Amino acid sequence: MSIDSAPDTAAPPPAPAGKAATKQNLRPGDRVFLGLARGSGITLLVIMAAIAVFLTWQATKALTENEGNFLTTFEWDPNAEPPVFGIAVLAFGTVVSSVIAMVLAVPISIGIALFISHYAPRRVATPMAYVVDLLAAVPSIVYGLWGALFLVPHLTGLYEWMDAYLGWTGVFEYNGGAARSLFTAGILLAIMILPVVTNVSREVFKQSPKMHEEAALALGATRWEVIRISVLPFGRSGVISASMLGLGRALGETMAVATVLSPSFMIETSLLDPGGGTFAQNIAASFKEASPAGIGREALIASGLVLFVITLLVNGLARLIIARRKEYSGANA
Amino acid sequence: MTDVTLDKSPVDEAPVPTTGPLRQPRLPNWAPYGIGALSVALGCGIGLVAGLESRIQWGLIAAALYVVVTFALTTTVEGSRQARDRLATSLVWVSFLLAVVPLFSLIWETVARGSKVLDGTFVSHSMNGVITLQPGGGAYHALVGTLEQIGLASLIAAPIGLLTAIYLVEYGTGKLSKAITFFVDVMTGIPSIVAGLFVLAFWIIYLDMGYSGFAGAMSLAILMMPIVVRSTEEMLKLVPNELREASLALGVPKWRTILKVVLPTAIGGITTGVMLAVARIAGETAPILLLVFGSASINTNPFDGAQSSLPYYVYEQWKLGNEASYDRAWGGALLLIAFVMALNLLARGIAAWKAPKSGR
Numbered sequence: 001m002s003i004d005s006a007p008d009t010a011a012p013p014p015a016p017a018g019k020a021a022t023k024q025n026l027r028p029g030d031r032v033f034l035g036l037a038r039g040s041g042i043t044l045l046v047i048m049a050a051i052a053v054f055l056t057w058q059a060t061k062a063l064t065e066n067e068g069n070f071l072t073t074f075e076w077d078p079n080a081e082p083p084v085f086g087i088a089v090l091a092f093g094t095v096v097s098s099v100i101a102m103v104l105a106v107p108i109s110i111g112i113a114l115f116i117s118h119y120a121p122r123r124v125a126t127p128m129a130y131v132v133d134l135l136a137a138v139p140s141i142v143y144g145l146w147g148a149l150f151l152v153p154h155l156t157g158l159y160e161w162m163d164a165y166l167g168w169t170g171v172f173e174y175n176g177g178a179a180r181s182l183f184t185a186g187i188l189l190a191i192m193i194l195p196v197v198t199n200v201s202r203e204v205f206k207q208s209p210k211m212h213e214e215a216a217l218a219l220g221a222t223r224w225e226v227i228r229i230s231v232l233p234f235g236r237s238g239v240i241s242a243s244m245l246g247l248g249r250a251l252g253e254t255m256a257v258a259t260v261l262s263p264s265f266m267i268e269t270s271l272l273d274p275g276g277g278t279f280a281q282n283i284a285a286s287f288k289e290a291s292p293a294g295i296g297r298e299a300l301i302a303s304g305l306v307l308f309v310i311t312l313l314v315n316g317l318a319r320l321i322i323a324r325r326k327e328y329s330g331a332n333a
Numbered sequence: 334m335t336d337v338t339l340d341k342s343p344v345d346e347a348p349v350p351t352t353g354p355l356r357q358p359r360l361p362n363w364a365p366y367g368i369g370a371l372s373v374a375l376g377c378g379i380g381l382v383a384g385l386e387s388r389i390q391w392g393l394i395a396a397a398l399y400v401v402v403t404f405a406l407t408t409t410v411e412g413s414r415q416a417r418d419r420l421a422t423s424l425v426w427v428s429f430l431l432a433v434v435p436l437f438s439l440i441w442e443t444v445a446r447g448s449k450v451l452d453g454t455f456v457s458h459s460m461n462g463v464i465t466l467q468p469g470g471g472a473y474h475a476l477v478g479t480l481e482q483i484g485l486a487s488l489i490a491a492p493i494g495l496l497t498a499i500y501l502v503e504y505g506t507g508k509l510s511k512a513i514t515f516f517v518d519v520m521t522g523i524p525s526i527v528a529g530l531f532v533l534a535f536w537i538i539y540l541d542m543g544y545s546g547f548a549g550a551m552s553l554a555i556l557m558m559p560i561v562v563r564s565t566e567e568m569l570k571l572v573p574n575e576l577r578e579a580s581l582a583l584g585v586p587k588w589r590t591i592l593k594v595v596l597p598t599a600i601g602g603i604t605t606g607v608m609l610a611v612a613r614i615a616g617e618t619a620p621i622l623l624l625v626f627g628s629a630s631i632n633t634n635p636f637d638g639a640q641s642s643l644p645y646y647v648y649e650q651w652k653l654g655n656e657a658s659y660d661r662a663w664g665g666a667l668l669l670i671a672f673v674m675a676l677n678l679l680a681r682g683i684a685a686w687k688a689p690k691s692g693r
Contacts (some may be wrong), residue, residue, distance in 0.1 A: 033588035034504060040496035041505075041513045044562070047555060048516045051527070054534040111428025119425050135436050137609075137677050139616020141644040142666045145651055146439045149659060158389050191435050198432075222418035245522075252524020254619040255644075259651060280526045284622055297538065304530040308523070315522030319515075 055305040062298035070302070074265055076282065078299035079291060085299050087306055089265050093182055093276035094307070097257065098250040100186025100271070105193050106243045112194070113201035118227060129202065136195035144259035147188040152260060155179040155187070159272050173270035180262040183271040185278070188256050193246035200245060204238030205231055237321050244318030248311050254280035279307040358410055365423070368406065372398035392434065396427045440670075447667025450660045456668070460646075461630035468657045472665050474631040475646035478546055479672075481635040482625070482642055483615050485550035486557055491607050493554075494561025501562070502569040503591055520559040528552040529620030537624070544626035546635030549642070552620035557610045564606025568599040601687020608680035612673045618644035643669045 026034070063070055065083050073086025112132070116125050156179050163174035212230035221229065257278050263285060264275040277285075283300045290296025376395025380388075403423045407416035455471040463470030497517070501510050532552040536542050572595050580590040596603070621627075626639040627649055641649075643665055650662035 027586050027588075029588045030586050033591070034500075037496045037500035037504060038509070040493045041500045041509065043493055044497055044513060044520070044558060045516055047558075048520060050535065051523070051531040051555075054531055054539065055527070058534040058538060108428040108432050111425045112432050115425045115429045119422065120429075131436075134674060134677055137612055137616075137673055138439070139618070139644055139669055139673060141616065141618045141647050142443060142670055143439065145647055145662055145666050146442055148651060149663075150438065150442050151435075154389055158393075161390055191432075191439075194432050194436075222414055224418040224421035225414070227421070248522045252522075252526065254524070254526045255648060259648070280524060280619065283526050283530065284619055287623055292538075297533065301530050301534055304527050308527045311522050311524055311527070312519060315519060318522075319518045 051308070055301055055308060058298045059302035059305045062295045062302045065295050066299070074267070076265055076286065076299075078296045079289070079294040083295055083299065087279070087303050089267055090277050090279045090282050090303060091306070092267050093185075093261075093281075094251055094278040094310075096271065096276070097182050097185040097189055097278055098247055100183060101189035101193055101250045102243060102247055104187065104190035105197055105246060106239075108190075109194055109197035109242070109246075110201055110239060112198045113205050114227060114231075116198075116202050117205040118223070118231065132195050132198050132202075136199060140192065140253060141255045141259075143188060143192050144256040147184070147256055148259040151188060152179050152184060155184055159183075162272065170269055171271055174272040175270075177274065178262070179272070180260060180274045181270075181272050182261065182268075182276045185257045185261045185281075186271075188260050189250040189253055192253065192256055193249050196249055197242045197246040200242035201235065201239050204235040204242070208234040237324070241318040241321040244314055244321070248314045248318065251314065252280055252307060252311050254284050257281040258284045279303050357412065357415070359415075360407060360410055364406070365403070365419075368402050369399055372396075372402060392431075396431065399423060400427060443663060443666050443670055446660065446663035447665075450664035451667055455661075455664055459629065459631045463629075465653045465658050466655050468660065470661065472643060472646050472661070472668060474628065475641040475643045475665065476668070477631060477633055478625065478635075478640035478642040479615060479644075481633070482546050482550045482553060482621070482640070483611055485547060485635060486553035486614055487607070487611055489550065489554035490557035490561055490610070494558045494607075494610075495565055495603070497558075498562045498565035498569060499591060501566055503587070503595070517559045517562045520555070521563065523556070524619075525552070525556055525617045526619040526623070528555040529623040531555070532620065533623050543637070544624060544639050545637055546625055546632075546640040546642075548624040549621045549640070550635065552624055553614040553617060556617060556620075557614050560610035560613060561607055564609065565599075565603050568602030568606065569595060571602065572598045601683055604687075605680040605684040608676050608683070612676035612680070615673055615676070616644050616669060618642075618648050621645040622648070643672070 062078065062083075062085075066078075066085060067082040068075060068084035068086050070086055072088050073084060074088055076085045076089075077083065078085045116129050116132070120128060156176075159174040159179050162172045166172040167174070208231045212234070213226050216226040216230050258281045261277065261281055262274040263277040263281060265277070266275050268275040283304055286296070286300060290300055373395045375398050376391050379394050380391035400420065400423050404416055404420045407419040411419075450468070454469075456476065457473050458469075458471035459474035460470045460472075461474070497513065501513060504510075505513070529552045532548055532555075536548050536551065537544065542548065576594050576598060577590055580594045581587065585593070621642045622645060625642060625645065627645050628639040628641050632638050632640045647662045647665040647669065650658040650665060
């Protein structure tokens with residue numbers, strides 16, 4: 001007691017003096033270090049701001065010269081006189097290929113995540129989790145190369161099949177030729193985002209409360225019922241945000257789509273026929289033809305800005321869901 | 334105590350009528366394997382008979398058969414609840430196989446086709462003067478480019494990322510750190526091509542600089558920063574507060590506490606995070622395409638003139654569209670995968686090696 005009270009009586013002023021006093025009392029080394037650390041943080045903010053400012057600025061340069069309607073024109077000819085370009089086809093292709101990727105990848109990812117967290121024997125699960133981690137690190141260009149040289153030739157059979165049984169819908173018509181379509185891009189994107197979605201979902205499933213599972217088991221539930229009533233409800237928001245992160249990745253993916261898709265500036269009603277394009281793919285494909293003299297590069301930047309905004313929204317939403325979940329699980333813990 | 338007697342009485346009054354057998358009929362343990370083998374055989378059989386060329390269809394038929402047969406069989410033998418359980422199990426297994434097959438095919442194809450060209454000549458020669466239709470040439474120039482670009486990017490991104498993470502964990506309270514946390518999250522989601530476009534707009538169009546490895550490195554740094562911040566932040570948070578308090582109580586200034594106590598404790602995890610970030614940016618193609626422009630000859634100066642890089646090399650060779658260049662593309666892809674995997678394994682190795690010391 002006496003030891004505790006001694007410093008209190010000896011130095012009463014510092015505590016109530018508050019922030020102003022402690023700031024002035026900083027040692028020079030501390031001040032420099034804090035400055036460096038804060039400066040780096042501010043640099044990051046400045047970079048983000050600069051990205052938005054420069055993209056917007058260059059984009060407006062292109063948009064003022066654009067003779068077509070930026071949102072509805074089915075053409076990309078910024079080097080022509082007068083320049084005409086629009087993002088209708090690109091927006092369609094980006095959304096459609098990403099949605100295909102999501103529809104294919106999310107259920108399978110949940111399956112793999114459940115496999116690793118609840119079904120596989122431990123001997124299999126640990127290396128499996130490891131392999132999925134490593135696969136997330138495979139560069140996108142390698143997926144692209146594999147997609148173009150291996151997947152595309154192997155998909156024609158499947159597409160003929162889909163044409164035969166689902167062709168009547170009009171969406172799955174296939175007229176032969178190389179399978180370099182939006183659907184192929186979607187399949188490849190699905191394979192690429194599988195590891196991402198799986199990793200996040202697996203983490204969430206692993207955190208699901210053991211007590212709930214054991215309670216369900218004790219009541220005689222089968223393994224599926226345990227998962228349905230205790231694991232899935234717990235992991236729902238986690239899975240949603242994982243899918244959104246995957247979606248963000250699929251929306252911005254460049255090389256895999258650029259290698260697999262044979263682009264055209266038309267919207268095909270059939271997803272299996274070649275044609276269409278995505279924002280990122282168009283930037284990669286048109287860049288070398290975009291001469292510095294015209295507004296070719298600025299037009300590409302304008303389309304990039306749209307992509308930037310879309311991915312911002314999707315990722316922001318995903319983070320918001322994760323953040324809300326954190327609060328929720330924090331209250332429970 | 335009265336409760337116990339009350340509870341007991343209804344049990345005594347109503348003995349449970351045991352009419353049916355206590356054990357439900359179950360499928361034998363080998364049933365899933367049997368059904369699996371059967372459906373694979375049937376899938377191949379149907380595929381052969383119907384003359385379907387694509388193995389993908391064979392696999393899909395087998396998978397569908399497995400799910401349906403399992404469900405039907407369990408429903409008849411074990412009842413609907415068990416059947417639904419088996420259905421879920423078989424769906425999980427099928428989705429696992431559906432995912433594993435393409436992923437292993439990817440690795441297999443790359444290794445099988447890439448190892449054909451990957452030899453001493455490939456890693457020590459450039460494409461300068463090589464006729465693209467013929468075999469020969471190599472990826473030395475691309476390797477040099479990649480190493481220099483990711484080196485420069487790490488030099489820019491690692492210190493900024495590290496210091497930002499230190500700010501967030503050690504100093505950060507208030508609006509600034511909240512804003513930084515939010516924008517780091519946002520930055521993680523930036524598509525690589527957008528980072529490339531930004532540097533294009535800023536460095537090449539606005540400042541009127543030429544294409545160079547450094548321009549590429551800047552965009553890679555933008556992609557790398559948020560990853561470094563995230564992982565470093567996680568690691569710093571793991572350092573127990575007692576260590577900081579002990580050091581501060583001894584009168585050590587805060588900055589020396591961070592440098593001499595906090596960072597050394599977390600250094601294993603931080604290294605791992607930085608290496609994983611490097612592995613991540615090593616495979617980026619899109620910004621390189623926009624900013625470094627590609628070159629067939631060796632350019633060791635990243636600050637002047639076009640360079641190449643491994644991922645760009647793969648793309649370029651694929652685009653040439655002939656057998657010899659496809660082989661080179663696979664060779665480049667194998668080199669790239671090997672590089673990225675080596676970094677990953679090394680990073681995880683460091684993490685595992687340093688883990689017990691990190692104060693947990």
